[in-house]
Amino acid sequence: MAVSAVPSGSGLLVDMPGNAQLLVVQPRSGEFRAFNPACPHVGSLVNPPAAGVITCPLHGSTFDPSSGAVREAPATSGLTEVALVRSGDDLVLG
Numbered sequence: 001m002a003v004s005a006v007p008s009g010s011g012l013l014v015d016m017p018g019n020a021q022l023l024v025v026q027p028r029s030g031e032f033r034a035f036n037p038a039c040p041h042v043g044s045l046v047n048p049p050a051a052g053v054i055t056c057p058l059h060g061s062t063f064d065p066s067s068g069a070v071r072e073a074p075a076t077s078g079l080t081e082v083a084l085v086r087s088g089d090d091l092v093l094g
């Protein structure tokens, strides 16, 4: 995926093989992270970051877009990070 496809201060959900999705975020300019977007509460898809926070629309848990750490319950654990490496103008799974 192209680095330019990931909006700064936000991110996007990316379709992966096998019906899976990946949340790729750029919480600060030039800082890229990827997470499994399944909320650790009961598995709803979380939204890309807005106003500095990742929110689950189902019950309102929030997560830190730089680390995936949970900020607000009901989730009790953070999002699972997926290794992502920048290679020039592209982002590839590490």
Ligand code: FES
Binding pocket: 039, 040, 041, 042, 043, 044, 056, 057, 058, 059, 060, 061, 073, 074, 075
């Ligand atoms: S499934 Fe995300 S807060 Fe409940």
